[in-house]
Amino acid sequence: MTTPDRPNSFQPAAILPWLVSLGVWLLARSLHMPEPLVHSAGIFVFAQVQAAETRAAKTLCPIRLLRRLRAWLR
Numbered sequence: 001m002t003t004p005d006r007p008n009s010f011q012p013a014a015i016l017p018w019l020v021s022l023g024v025w026l027l028a029r030s031l032h033m034p035e036p037l038v039h040s041a042g043i044f045v046f047a048q049v050q051a052a053e054t055r056a057a058k059t060l061c062p063i064r065l066l067r068r069l070r071a072w073l074r
Contacts (some may be wrong), residue, residue, distance in 0.1 A: 024038055
């Protein structure tokens with residue numbers, strides 16, 4: 001007599017939201033802050049970093065640097 005094979009019930013994608021929630025909860029507890037405030041601050045920091053990276057990418061664009069060099073050499 002053999003046992004029937006069970007379908008794979010473990011899905012890593014299903015555990016990700018739980019891990020994120022746990023991480024936010026642990027951070028909120030360690031900072032003595034409410035969870036929604038930690039979540040909002042995280043989104044704000046992400047937006048600020050994204051804006052800074054976008055500005056840096058525009059500044060370091062090779063075409064813009066070439067134009068600046070040509071204008072400087074005139």
